[in-house]
Amino acid sequence: MRNLGVAQSMEIPTVDLRGMAPGAPGWEATRDAVTASMVAHGCVVVAHDALGEELRRALFDRYLPEIFKLPLETKQRTPTTKGAYGGYSRPVQGLACERIGINEPANGDGVRAFADILWPEGNPEFCETMVSFAKNMLKLDEMLEALVLEGLGVRADSVRAHLDLLDHGIQLSYYGAPPDAETSISMPAHYDYMMNNVIVQHEVEGLEVRLADGRWVDVPPEPDTFTFVAGEQLRVLQDPTPSPSYIYTSSTERRSQAAASCVQVATNGRLPACYHRVRTPSSRERFVVQFGLTQKPGMEVRALDDLVDEEHSLAFNPLRHEEYFNWRYSEEGFKVDDALKAFSGVEKVAAMV
Ligand SMILES: O=C(O)CCC(=O)C(=O)O
Numbered sequence: 001m002r003n004l005g006v007a008q009s010m011e012i013p014t015v016d017l018r019g020m021a022p023g024a025p026g027w028e029a030t031r032d033a034v035t036a037s038m039v040a041h042g043c044v045v046v047a048h049d050a051l052g053e054e055l056r057r058a059l060f061d062r063y064l065p066e067i068f069k070l071p072l073e074t075k076q077r078t079p080t081t082k083g084a085y086g087g088y089s090r091p092v093q094g095l096a097c098e099r100i101g102i103n104e105p106a107n108g109d110g111v112r113a114f115a116d117i118l119w120p121e122g123n124p125e126f127c128e129t130m131v132s133f134a135k136n137m138l139k140l141d142e143m144l145e146a147l148v149l150e151g152l153g154v155r156a157d158s159v160r161a162h163l164d165l166l167d168h169g170i171q172l173s174y175y176g177a178p179p180d181a182e183t184s185i186s187m188p189a190h191y192d193y194m195m196n197n198v199i200v201q202h203e204v205e206g207l208e209v210r211l212a213d214g215r216w217v218d219v220p221p222e223p224d225t226f227t228f229v230a231g232e233q234l235r236v237l238q239d240p241t242p243s244p245s246y247i248y249t250s251s252t253e254r255r256s257q258a259a260a261s262c263v264q265v266a267t268n269g270r271l272p273a274c275y276h277r278v279r280t281p282s283s284r285e286r287f288v289v290q291f292g293l294t295q296k297p298g299m300e301v302r303a304l305d306d307l308v309d310e311e312h313s314l315a316f317n318p319l320r321h322e323e324y325f326n327w328r329y330s331e332e333g334f335k336v337d338d339a340l341k342a343f344s345g346v347e348k349v350a351a352m353v
């Protein structure tokens with residue numbers, strides 16, 4: 001972690017999605033800009049009105065501070081259903097944040113189940129805020145999936161079929177001051193567990209992305225901007241026990257050279273996963289909301305038919321998240337450089353010595 005590299009100023013251009021809809025003027029140019037950024041970095045920064053001033057204030061100035069101030073026992077009672085994000089997790093070694101997940105919030109039930117635990121007397125205003133935020137984010141997330149998949153050559157009906165296989169979830173995070181003042185790192189470099197993840201920052205800096213050439217760039221917390229990140233499977237971050245810090249050992253660093261990702265399976269190797277971290281030199285406390293899509297539990301992740309052709313032969317066999325994940329973090333999984341390729345690559349790679 002000492003070999004940090006200093007993040008450069010913003011180099012990932014922001015794509016403006018305000019007013020954009022399939023078939024609207026500018027759709028093709030927008031699609032191409034989104035796809036180009038995803039292919040190059042595994043992420044794209046977009047401007048959108050999914051989080052207007054009122055919703056932003058309600059979330060970041062009111063509900064997040066209020067929720068994280070609740071007693072630990074209350075937070076720990078929040079539901080840990082399977083899905084995009086699970087339950088509550090405390091900071092673990094090297095990861096200075098607390099987080100809480102809410103599953104399937106756009107349909108209302110997940111939010112109500114969550115709110116009933118935090119506020120037994122009920123909190124309809126919170127539920128309304130969360131559901132309308134989740135609905136906006138689901139629309140944005142699905143539009144981004146559609147833009148990038150269409151940009152790669154997937155037909156609209158296949159995009160819809162792919163989206164129907166995904167669950168969504170919200171994760172709320174609270175970061176205190178970075179544990180190591182020298183590095184200012186609050187979350188070490190990693191790939192996300194999700195199929196994709198939209199990161200919403202607010203006022204305080206932190207998110208940094210590594211470009212293909214190895215340089216780190218920061219993504220400033222501008223209002224109305226969202227960072228859409230292609231993910232892998234980092235479910236281990238939700239484990240409340242301290243042991244997962246082992247994932248940040250040198251072998252993870254080594255593996256970072258090989259962009260393994262479930263998105264790679266789905267897109268037949270066309271998209272890299274985004275390698276990112278959180279670094280907050282100002283040491284200010286920080287709240288972040290993430291909205292992610294992941295394969296429904298038990299479903300296989302497989303290449304979209306439209307992305308397999310003579311020019312692009314099948315790169316990965318279908319896999320199940322759970323099985324891949326267990327293997328990836330096993331002793332055997334740590335021995336190989338490109339875990340995804342070793343596990344389900346059509347062309348196998350040799351183990352590292
Ligand atoms: O806090 C952020 O900006 C990003 C958080 C993150 O990368 C994660 O939770 O996986």
Ligand SMILES: [Fe+2]
Pocket residue numbers: 190191192276
């Ligand atoms: Fe992440």
